Amino acid sequence: MKSEQKENPGASAKAVAPKEKPGWADVPIGAVVLEAGCGVEYETGEWRSERPVVNTDKCINCLFCWVFCPDGAVIVENEKFKAIDYYHCKGCGICSNECPAKVITMVEETKFQEANGEASAAVQGNGNIKAKTGGKGE
C-alpha cells in the first residue's frame, strides 16, 4: 500500500526550477505556482507550426498585429513595429489575418528547420526575417 510518507510536501515546497524535475513529494502542494510572472519562461514558441514573417519595408506601423496578438508576442519600440517574439509566438496567424497592409505571411516552420534555423532563400524573398526561433524576447 501507500506507505511512503515523507515530510509534509506542501509546507516545504519551493518554486521548481524549469529543468530539475522533482519527485512527487517535492512538487508544490495543489500545483500552486509560487512565482509571479513565470509564464515568460515557458517557450510556447515550440508549439508553432507556422511562423509569421513580416515584410517591414511595406509595414505601415498601424500596430493592428500588436493589438490583436493574443500572446503579446509583437514587440513594439517607439510606437513602431520592431519584431515578433518567436520565443512566445504560437503561430496562430491572427496578426497575418488582421494586417490591413497584408505584409505578414505565415510560413511553415519546416522551411526554417531545413535551413538550420536560417531563413531559406524562398522565404527571404517574401520578407526580411529579423528574429530567430528560440531567442527569448527577440
Added chain:
Amino acid sequence: MGKLIAATGNQAVAQAMRQIDPHVVAAYPITPQTDVVEEFASFVSDGLVSTEFVPVESEHSAMSTVIGSSAAGVRAMTATSSQGLALMWEMLYIAAGLRLPIVMAVANRALSAPLNIHGDQSDSMGARDSGWIQLYCKNQQEAYDTLIQAIRIAEHKDVRLPVMVCYDGFIVSHSLSGVTLLDDDKVKAFVGKHVPLYPLLDSKNPVSYGGLVLFDFYFEFRRQMVDGMARAPRVIDEVAMEFAEISGRHYGRYEKYKIDDAEIGVVVLGSAASTSEVVVDELRAKGIKAGVMRLKSLRPFPREELAKELGHLKALAVLDRADSPGALGGPVGLEVRSAFFESEKRPKLINGIYGLGGRDTTPEHIASVFYSLQKIAEGGKVEEPLFYLGLRGGKDDGRQSEAAIAQARAAGQRA
C-alpha cells in the same frame, strides 16, 4: 455542558455551520439538503454569523465559489445532495486537486432517473474517486459532531483535502432527534482560526492556482494528493480524540458493535447501522453471535483495519446503499472484498444492495441477511454473492430475500 435541542439532521448541520461561522458559504437548495441552506440563510439575515453568504444559481457555481474563496484564503463551506452533487462534478476534482480544505455537508439522495428525492448513497459513492475525504454519519448528533471535526481534518497541514460529511437523506436529514450542541465558544476554539496556505489575496506573495500541468508534472501532483489521503487516518483519529475531550462523544473511522467475538456480521454505512445494531441485540439474546461493523470513513478506506477486525468472522455481508451496475457488487462490497485479498483469514462474503431510492430497510430485512449468513457459516455455500434486499418480484434476488425473511420469521429470530 452544551444544550440539548430537538433537531433534524439538517438543522443540526446548520447549527454546526453557525458555530463554525465560516467566512464564505455558497449554496443552492436541493432536497433533502434544502433546510441546511434555508436555516443558515436565516442565521445570516439575523446577524448570528459573519459569513458572506452567496446564493448562487447552481451547484456548479456553489462549488466554484467555495473553491475561489478557499484559494483566496478563507474558510468556505457548502452543502448539497444528489443531482446537485452531480452538477458539481468537475469542480469536486478541482477542489481536491488544488488541495483546498473545503467542507461540504451531503444529505445523501438517490440519483435520477427515475426522479426520486429519497435517501440512498449513490450520489456520494459516485464521487468517491474525486479526492475528497468522505465520512458517513449514522444520526443527527454524529452529523453535527462530524461537521465540526471536518474543518480541522480538512485544514490540517498534513491533509489539506476537502471533506464530505454524508448523512442519509430524510432518515437523518428530516427526522427529529435529540442533539446536544456544544457551547458556541467551545466550537469556535475547537475549529480555531483559519490559517490559509498560499492565499491568492496575499499580494506581497503572489501565486497562481489552476495552471496547465501536462504529462511532465500532472502525475506527480496527483500522487502527492494521494499522500494527503494517506496521512488523513492519523489526523482523523487525533481530531476525534480531541473532540471527545470537549464533547464526551467519540467516533472512529469505523465503529464496531459486538463484532469482536461475533461469528457473523454485516458491514454497513450510515443510518442502517442503527437498525443493524437493534437486530444484533435481538440475535444475541437468542445466543446468535452477530455483530456490526459500521464504516464511517470510506475515504480514506481503512483496508488493513477492516481485514484485521473482520478476518475472524465465518460469514460477512456487506450492505451497499448504492449499486455499481455491471460490477461484481456495490462500491463498498467491492472494496471490502478487495481488502481481504491478501488475508489468509477471511470470512465468506456476500454483498447486498439495499434501500435504493429511500426504500425502507426494516429490522426484518437485516434479520434475513443474518439468517443467510448463519446458513453460510454453518457450512453452506455462498449461492448468491450479490443480492438485492427488499426488492419485489426479482426472479432470483427478490425471491431470495423474501424467502429469507419468511424463514427468519419462521425460525423465530424475530417474533
